Amino acid sequence: MKKFIDICQFVLVLFGMMICGLFLTTMIGLLPLKWNAMQWCIIAGQNILAFIIPAILTWKFCFKTSPLHAIEADKAPSLRMIGIAILIYVVGIPVLNQIVYWNQEINLPEYLSGFEQWCRQMEEQAEELTKGLINTTDLLPTIINLLLIGILTGIGEEFFFRGALQRMLIWCKVNPHVAIWTAATVFSALHFQFFGFVPRLLLGAFFGYLYWWSASIWVNAFAHALNNSLVIVSTWCINKGLISEEFDMMGVSEGSVPLLAIISAIAVGFIISFFISRGVLVGARNLPPAIPQKS
Numbered sequence: 001m002k003k004f005i006d007i008c009q010f011v012l013v014l015f016g017m018m019i020c021g022l023f024l025t026t027m028i029g030l031l032p033l034k035w036n037a038m039q040w041c042i043i044a045g046q047n048i049l050a051f052i053i054p055a056i057l058t059w060k061f062c063f064k065t066s067p068l069h070a071i072e073a074d075k076a077p078s079l080r081m082i083g084i085a086i087l088i089y090v091v092g093i094p095v096l097n098q099i100v101y102w103n104q105e106i107n108l109p110e111y112l113s114g115f116e117q118w119c120r121q122m123e124e125q126a127e128e129l130t131k132g133l134i135n136t137t138d139l140l141p142t143i144i145n146l147l148l149i150g151i152l153t154g155i156g157e158e159f160f161f162r163g164a165l166q167r168m169l170i171w172c173k174v175n176p177h178v179a180i181w182t183a184a185t186v187f188s189a190l191h192f193q194f195f196g197f198v199p200r201l202l203l204g205a206f207f208g209y210l211y212w213w214s215a216s217i218w219v220n221a222f223a224h225a226l227n228n229s230l231v232i233v234s235t236w237c238i239n240k241g242l243i244s245e246e247f248d249m250m251g252v253s254e255g256s257v258p259l260l261a262i263i264s265a266i267a268v269g270f271i272i273s274f275f276i277s278r279g280v281l282v283g284a285r286n287l288p289p290a291i292p293q294k295s
Contacts, residue, residue: 047156094251154225
């Protein structure tokens, strides 16, 4: 019962601080800034005020423990785990792209047509906003996008959803798989993109398992930043004419059997099984250590 109360208290404080952080972030819109500068400030403010600070302060206030230790941000990432993360991510790109395509092509029943239209309008607006920010051939804006949308967002969201929410659930003896998929579900749902829900859910679970296997927040933060940064870099390369516009559709089969995606999925499963059998991905057998509380 005490663990349940701990979880409820933690979640209420965590999300309460997040809401306060989002409110403070909206104040940036009152600043007399150019559009790009304002969007960059909003992204920075959101990640710092709504994700990183709430994750740190919630551990501090609720359990009076070292927040960086609780989040496992005081552990250097293993180069081997970084390599495994890159390998799984790269090999999984075709199947992820196929799932993105399938999710976008979902057609809801007629009685939900109003909801479907609203969702698509919201997602189109979000896509246009993102494109307006990253659709450039200039180097300086691209570097700023990499630092803010790529790296800072990767760190911020991982501190919040994995370092705080997932870590708390596992610490309270919730089944690790349940904790990982619960955090991934919340992570995907809070992006408010129904037609991107499934691939983001799978990415969230991937980040969650990396965190569990590595016991260092920096491994999954790296993978998250890699995913975000690839979008920015590929957009810049497409705009510069360095790669084809079909790059984002790699592995996607619109009508026939998605052979490359199937091979990609099998390969990802094999890689994970191989490293688990070798005892490298030890999170599948060992829970993270208990969090020592300060006296």
